[in-house]
Amino acid sequence: MAVNLAELVKGYLTPDILQKAGSFVGESEPATQKAMNGIIPTLIAALANQASTSSGADKLSQMLDAGKYDGTALNNPGSLFSGGETTQKAITQGKDILSLLLGNKTEGLVDQIARFAGIRTGSASSLMALAVPLIMNVLGRQRSTIGQSPSALASLLGEQKSFLSGLLPTGIASFLGWTGYESARARETTAYVEPKRETPSWLVPLLIAGGVVLVALAWLLNRPAPVREIPVAARPAVKMTDLQLPDGMKVSVPEGSFHYSLHQWLAGTTDTTVPKRFVFDNLNFETGSTQLTPESVPTVESLVVILKAYPAVAVRLEGHTDSTGDAAANKKLSLDRAIVVKEIMIKGGIADGRIGTDGYGQEKPVAPNETEDGRAKNRRTELVVEKR
DSSP: OOOOHHHHHHHTOOHHHHHHHHHHHTOOHHHHHHHHHHHHHHHHHHHHHHTTSHHHHHHHHHHHHHTTOSSGGGGSGGGGGSOHHHHHHHHHHHHHHHHHHHGGGHHHHHHHHHHHHTOOHHHHHHHHHHHHHHHHHHHHHHHHHHOSSHHHHHHHHHTTHHHHTBTSOTTHHHHTTOOSOOBHHHHHHHSOOOOOOOOOTTHHHHHHHHHHHHHHHHHHHHOOOSSOBOOOOOOTTOOEEEEEOTTSOEEEEETTSHHHHHHHHHHOSSOOOSSEEEEOSSOOBOTTSSOBOGGGHHHHHHHHHHHHHSTTOEEEEEEEOOSSSOHHHHHHHHHHHHHHHHHHHHHTTOOGGGEEEEEEETSSOSSOTTSHHHHHHHSEEEEEEEEO
16 A cells, blocks of 8 residues: 555644744744645655656665664654754755755745745745655655665655645646646636526626726726835924935935935945944834834835845845843844845845845843833844945
């Protein structure tokens, strides 16, 4: 009887482990579970592709032997997702194997998993990397039953296609070169066709007239604005000023704000020394999370507009927290927040290579943590211009 590897792997992803995984990457447990539901079949499909040739099966066997994936880690799978040295080592090894399996497709698959599950690309990347050693250990344990030969491994993985049909997220089957393995979601949307019904003749003119009205309303509501400006949320009693950028764009910001100071420095020629540090204002996150507050989103959008006007500029985002809570957790949170801002900037059109990230947690306070005012100053994100 054929072995369903996807079901075996998912059997180790207990609610407790999913909670640990979600906590580690900063995502909710339901979103983490959905991501893993897409990641597991995707990686098994990639392994099946690898083992579809004799040389690929040989290489996969060597990976299992070199990584000592013999199933021992399955005795305590929670250690892979609990953070610390074991988790970091697993991520490093997982990313190395992903690179060997997927090559330049890795980034595209990470992006598809992130969109499928509604999580950040950084979270999807970490979860994919952590899923690799789990799957490899399941494979390693199966070798004790099927034998150690590459051909036995190829046979086991070749049997998985019948199990994976319908499990792969939309678009991933074709991305991996699998034809005829559409997703369950795609099948659900095509499984039922509404019977054709006759439309009464008197209703046709009425429908046409209604359609004309709807088109007119849509045009009125969606006609383009004459000038595109991206404002930062205005502050009470603060004078707003329009920044005219070198690429012709214009952005409205509070005078003396983070954006104003950054633009003045980039446009100036007197002080050109780098690195140059700027502290974000009006950039806040929901307490204890990586979720930007709604009023903070325009702050990042305006920064994107400015950086697009200065394409040679490279920056680093640094996250900082106050001293409340666990130091290690604070450090991770500060880095994750910097990554969230980076991801928004990338989606806005800034190249990944122009943006670095760091998280220092409570290590670099700028004010005493004994007062609320001091703690507020320490909870900050900084932009460091490294090249101009």
